[in-house]
Amino acid sequence: MRLGGRLAGAIEVLADIETRKRPVADALKDWGLAHRFAGSGDRAAIGNIVYDALRMKLSHAYLMDSDSATALGHAVMFRQWGVSPDELAGELEGDKFAPEPLTAGMVAAFASRKLEDAPLHVQGDIPEWVQPSFEENFDEDWIAEAQALAGRPALDLRVNTLKATRDKVLKALDRSGVEPAAIARNGIRVRAGEGASRLPNVTAEISFEKGWFEVQDEGSQIVADLVMPKEGDQILDYCAGGGGKTLAMAAAMNNKGQIHAYDTDRKRLAPIIERLKRAGTRNVQVHDRLEGLKPFAGKFDRVLVDAPCTGTGTWRRRPDTKWRLTQKNLEERLGQQQEALAGASSFVRPGGHLIYVTCSVLPEENEAQVYAFCEDNPEFEILSAADAWADLFGTDKKQPWSADMKTVTLTPASTDTDGFFFCLMGRKG
Numbered sequence: 075m076r077l078g079g080r081l082a083g084a085i086e087v088l089a090d091i092e093t094r095k096r097p098v099a100d101a102l103k104d105w106g107l108a109h110r111f112a113g114s115g116d117r118a119a120i121g122n123i124v125y126d127a128l129r130m131k132l133s134h135a136y137l138m139d140s141d142s143a144t145a146l147g148h149a150v151m152f153r154q155w156g157v158s159p160d161e162l163a164g165e166l167e168g169d170k171f172a173p174e175p176l177t178a179g180m181v182a183a184f185a186s187r188k189l190e191d192a193p194l195h196v197q198g199d200i201p202e203w204v205q206p207s208f209e210e211n212f213d214e215d216w217i218a219e220a221q222a223l224a225g226r227p228a229l230d231l232r233v234n235t236l237k238a239t240r241d242k243v244l245k246a247l248d249r250s251g252v253e254p255a256a257i258a259r260n261g262i263r264v265r266a267g268e269g270a271s272r273l274p275n276v277t278a279e280i281s282f283e284k285g286w287f288e289v290q291d292e293g294s295q296i297v298a299d300l301v302m303p304k305e306g307d308q309i310l311d312y313c314a315g316g317g318g319k320t321l322a323m324a325a326a327m328n329n330k331g332q333i334h335a336y337d338t339d340r341k342r343l344a345p346i347i348e349r350l351k352r353a354g355t356r357n358v359q360v361h362d363r364l365e366g367l368k369p370f371a372g373k374f375d376r377v378l379v380d381a382p383c384t385g386t387g388t389w390r391r392r393p394d395t396k397w398r399l400t401q402k403n404l405e406e407r408l409g410q411q412q413e414a415l416a417g418a419s420s421f422v423r424p425g426g427h428l429i430y431v432t433c434s435v436l437p438e439e440n441e442a443q444v445y446a447f448c449e450d451n452p453e454f455e456i457l458s459a460a461d462a463w464a465d466l467f468g469t470d471k472k473q474p475w476s477a478d479m480k481t482v483t484l485t486p487a488s489t490d491t492d493g494f495f496f497c498l499m500g501r502k503g
Contacts, residue, residue, distance in 0.1 A: 075116040077165050078172030081147050084123035085173050088143035091394065098124060098394040118272035126150045128393035129224040132196045139183035148176055152184065155269045199224040203401060207436045222487035226266035227390040229273045230292045233260040235325045236354050238286035246281040250274040257471050257489060258295040285352040290318050293484045293491030297431050298322035300462050300496050301378055305330040310377045312336055312418040317346030319380060324355045336361040371420050376427045379418045381411045383432040383439050387493020390486060404438065411439060415447050425503040428454060432495045440495040441481055454499045456480050
């Protein structure tokens with residue numbers, strides 16, 4: 075397919091997402107099934123246009139004076155793919171598969187409008203109602219932080235040190251353009267591409283089947299490291315989900331000690347079984363019923379609460395969720411987080427640690443939660459993450475966002491990772 079066909083396909087998908095209010099992955103899958111003639115490169119390019127459009131939906135719409143699928147698709151070409159309006163017009167001329175041309179009004183708007191004249195939340199490409207939260211969390215840097223959440227993410231991998239070294243995996247994946255991660259000690263990165271370029275399918279590699287590495291954002295690797303799991307520890311991963319952090323901690327413990335992975339959602343938990351087998355992990359017990367954990371109340375050295383959240387820190391990877399998020403969603407998550415903290419805290423032994431993590435950058439879900447929890451539960455106190463950060467990653471690398479280095483927030487702008495919040499709390503002995 076030429077560019078015109080790819081752009082037309084992306085516009086179809088964008089219109090489908092808007093009309094039927096459906097997840098972007100579902101819309102792209104259905105488009106591919108209905109257009110089997112499209113090759114893998116075409117599907118990847120169409121997916122890139124769609125995701126790029128959704129990441130910068132508000133600013134694209136402002137500059138085009140239209141939020142139509144046609145306007146958004148063309149804005150991606152102009153602003154993110156480096157194709158000028160004249161170049162695109164020449165490319166599309168005579169292409170029977172090309173989309174309808176822009177209206178005169180859209181052309182005039184793009185030629186005359188400037189982003190700095192747009193409302194601030196439009197400049198940041200975030201919903202207007204979350205602007206106060208960004209301002210509270212990031213002060214005068216909030217627009218830069220918001221804009222960084224509208225960029226393309228890299229593909230990050232974590233070396234499974236139970237089976238391989240980072241050098242070994244780098245060599246095995248050398249044709250995929252890999253490089254060592256900037257912060258995570260066992261991380262590997264494939265940089266985000268531009269335009270129609272696509273990331274390599276690393277899960278098709280033999281080294282993946284052998285369990286040498288896992289796909290895991292560098293930020294997720296970092297917060298798993300900050301838990302400071304040690305050989306012989308007894309650890310509870312209270313909201314384990316698919317098990318990414320469980321696997322990272324198990325490798326750090328060299329299969330010595332014990333991790334109990336628990337989640338109430340069996341569907342989310344199910345992938346952990348196959349992942350544990352592939353990784354060669356032998357020190358993890360999986361639970362989908364709280365009753366199985368009751369004998370361990372007050373006995374764990376470390377309890378990790380990877381709490382349910384709005385996922386604002388993952389907006390680069392899931393930009394459609396940015397525009398579906400509501401105040402009601404946030405309020406529901408706040409209640410779930412409080413329940414998770416209350417339930418998990420009973421498993422921490424005196425002198426042990428309770429760790430609270432979210433993939434959110436909203437202070438309501440982060441600092442507000444842990445400070446309120448410690449106020450209501452004075453047997454817990456917030457401990458500084460600064461020493462752990464310095465010991466693990468040094469002070470010469472990018473640093474997370476923090477007012478006092480007690481709690482830390484990783485972001486695309488500060489650490490070049492997804493957004494994550496980390497807080498370490500100690501239970502008084």
